[in-house]
Amino acid sequence: MIRFENVSKQYKSQHSPALRDVNVDIERGEFVFLVGPSGSGKTTFLRLCLKEDRPTSGNVWVAGKNVGKLSSWRVPQLRRQIGTVFQDFRLLPNKTVFENVAFALEVIGKPRGHIKTVVPEVLEMVGLEGKEKRFPHELSGGEQQRVAIARAFVNRPEILIADEPTGNLDPNTSIGIMKLLDRINRTGTTIVMATHDAQIVDQVRKRVVELADGIVVRDQDRGVYGYAH
Amino acid sequence: MRAQFVASEVWQGLRRNLTMTIALIITIAVSLALFGAGLLVRQQVSQMKGFWFDKVEVSIFLCTKNSQEASCSGPASEAEKQQIATDLEGMRPLVQDVYFETSQEAFNRFQEQFAGSPIADSATPEDLGESYRVKLADPDQYAVITSAFAGRPGIERVDDQKQVLDKLFRLLDGLQVISMGIAIAMLIVTVLLVGNTMRLAAYSRRRETGIMRLVGASKFYIQLPFLLESVIAAVIGAALAVGAIVAMKILLVDRFLEPSFQFTPFVGWETVWVVSAILLAIGILLAAFAAVVTLRRYLKV
Ligand SMILES: Nc1ncnc2c1ncn2[C@@H]1O[C@H](COP(=O)(O)OP(=O)(O)O)[C@@H](O)[C@H]1O
Ligand SMILES: [Mg+2]
Numbered sequence: 401m402i403r404f405e406n407v408s409k410q411y412k413s414q415h416s417p418a419l420r421d422v423n424v425d426i427e428r429g430e431f432v433f434l435v436g437p438s439g440s441g442k443t444t445f446l447r448l449c450l451k452e453d454r455p456t457s458g459n460v461w462v463a464g465k466n467v468g469k470l471s472s473w474r475v476p477q478l479r480r481q482i483g484t485v486f487q488d489f490r491l492l493p494n495k496t497v498f499e500n501v502a503f504a505l506e507v508i509g510k511p512r513g514h515i516k517t518v519v520p521e522v523l524e525m526v527g528l529e530g531k532e533k534r535f536p537h538e539l540s541g542g543e544q545q546r547v548a549i550a551r552a553f554v555n556r557p558e559i560l561i562a563d564e565p566t567g568n569l570d571p572n573t574s575i576g577i578m579k580l581l582d583r584i585n586r587t588g589t590t591i592v593m594a595t596h597d598a599q600i601v602d603q604v605r606k607r608v609v610e611l612a613d614g615i616v617v618r619d620q621d622r623g624v625y626g627y628a629h
Numbered sequence: 630m631r632a633q634f635v636a637s638e639v640w641q642g643l644r645r646n647l648t649m650t651i652a653l654i655i656t657i658a659v660s661l662a663l664f665g666a667g668l669l670v671r672q673q674v675s676q677m678k679g680f681w682f683d684k685v686e687v688s689i690f691l692c693t694k695n696s697q698e699a700s701c702s703g704p705a706s707e708a709e710k711q712q713i714a715t716d717l718e719g720m721r722p723l724v725q726d727v728y729f730e731t732s733q734e735a736f737n738r739f740q741e742q743f744a745g746s747p748i749a750d751s752a753t754p755e756d757l758g759e760s761y762r763v764k765l766a767d768p769d770q771y772a773v774i775t776s777a778f779a780g781r782p783g784i785e786r787v788d789d790q791k792q793v794l795d796k797l798f799r800l801l802d803g804l805q806v807i808s809m810g811i812a813i814a815m816l817i818v819t820v821l822l823v824g825n826t827m828r829l830a831a832y833s834r835r836r837e838t839g840i841m842r843l844v845g846a847s848k849f850y851i852q853l854p855f856l857l858e859s860v861i862a863a864v865i866g867a868a869l870a871v872g873a874i875v876a877m878k879i880l881l882v883d884r885f886l887e888p889s890f891q892f893t894p895f896v897g898w899e900t901v902w903v904v905s906a907i908l909l910a911i912g913i914l915l916a917a918f919a920a921v922v923t924l925r926r927y928l929k930v
Contacts, residue, residue, distance in 0.1 A: 476845040492840065503837075507844060
């Protein structure tokens with residue numbers, strides 16, 4: 401589903417590369433933790449999957465397409481196949497829960513009738529039924545992240561990318577979010593989640609890809625956060 | 630494409646930046662109104678040129694018994710008149726029409742022009758003299774006539790009405806250049822203002838556009854609300870500008886100029902509508918152009 405072939409990324413302003421000769425192969429339906437300290441290249445890895453940036457060398461394959469060779473007008477098509485969730489939720493403060501999720505469908509031109517049926521479905525799935533009319537500031541952090549996950553998942557993408565989705569949440573709330581992501585993964589959606597929350601990684605026991613200074617130092621099935629813990 | 634959704638985004642966008650939107654509309658209205666006025670004056674001048682140039686003549690005044698000029702020794706002789714008539718005939722097709730005005734006709738015209746004034750009574754037909762009125766196919770070629778006839782025996786002087794009119798038209802042309810210059814400067818200001826407004830709008834909505842990008846909205850869909858906002862401002866501005874030139878036509882031309890200068894034709898409503906359409910088109914094109922160029926830079930996709 402996602403394949404990195406000898407991928408390196410050098411930002412112009414930086415001395416050392418953010419990613420160095422990365423080779424990772426993620427199968428359809430996998431759940432992969434991307435771990436490593438701050439600045440190790442996790443976000444860069446995810447941005448390359450979305451073609452938010454292009455690799456300095458090497459190839460990135462997503463859903464069978466070489467992302468580097470994708471012409472710019474096809475990038476939106478790629479992004480419709482990938483749901484994204486961030487640490488800071490990125491909800492629109494002046495839109496309700498329902499409108500925030502519906503927005504993702506409206507801007508890709510989905511018909512009204514479709515939106516009216518699928519948005520309540522996905523809100524129920526993430527556990528937000530009855531809160532459709534609330535505004536983001538009327539929700540807890542965990543609930544806001546559920547809205548963001550609903551928005552990322554409402555178009556049923558093949559891949560869900562989450563960049564430190566529990567970074568702003570307390571441990572209990574984080575576990576709830578993890579369970580939700582796990583349920584989404586069981587529908588067949590491939591999930592790549594960057595995190596440095598050792599507790600979660602150790603508890604869930606999924607594949608772990610560890611980055612350090614842009615190098616893949618470990619790629620382990622059913623791994624823990626780090627040997628040192 | 631979800632029209633209703635786009636419409637509500639556009640409406641919110643216009644309201645959120647209300648002061649900028651108003652500034653934009655006023656700038657567009659003023660610059661287009663100036664530009665429209667320039668176009669109307671231009672049309673007026675070319676209409677007047679057509680009207681007057683059609684009527685201008687070169688007059689060859691023959692010597693009278695009172696003439697002091699070196700080329701005159703008493704009234705022009707029959708032979709001299711005959712020679713002038715033959716030469717003018719030979720200058721066709723430049724010479725379109727020749728009309729011989731007798732002293733009596735000149736006198737009648739003079740009396741008509743100065744009716745009621747004491748000058749009218751003081752003149753006699755002999756004082757006014759005879760003349761050839763020559764109409765040229767191309768009024769700009771009058772120098773040919775002047776060089777052929779000025780100073781010839783029996784000819785007092787050669788007068789060209791076009792020279793007088795040219796002075797007037799040069800003045801009008803100058804005014805028109807100035808008004809067009811101001812209008813073009815204003816249109817440049819408009820383009821810059823549209824660009825700046827779009828930049829601010831793109832910045833204030835970077836959250837929305839960021840999410841749109843992320844969920845795979847097309848470039849067209851992301852830019853459309855911004856584009857529509859600037860085009861709507863342009864349409865409103867152009868409508869105000871059209872209102873201004875319609876007011877100009879009614880208040881200045883129809884109520885004031887036309888009754889005061891009845892012998893001159895003025896721009897008609899067809900011209901006003903054509904100029905209105907041009908203003909609308911220019912307003913929309915400039916706003917769309919400025920928006921697209923700015924959004925290309927500030928809304929990465
Ligand atoms: N847009 C950027 N421009 C320049 N340098 C960047 C940019 N994004 C990240 N970096 C640098 O690349 C390295 C990896 O960053 P990042 O991928 O954000 O790591 P992580 O998400 O693991 O914290 C860091 O040294 C960071 O400073
Ligand atoms: Mg990061």
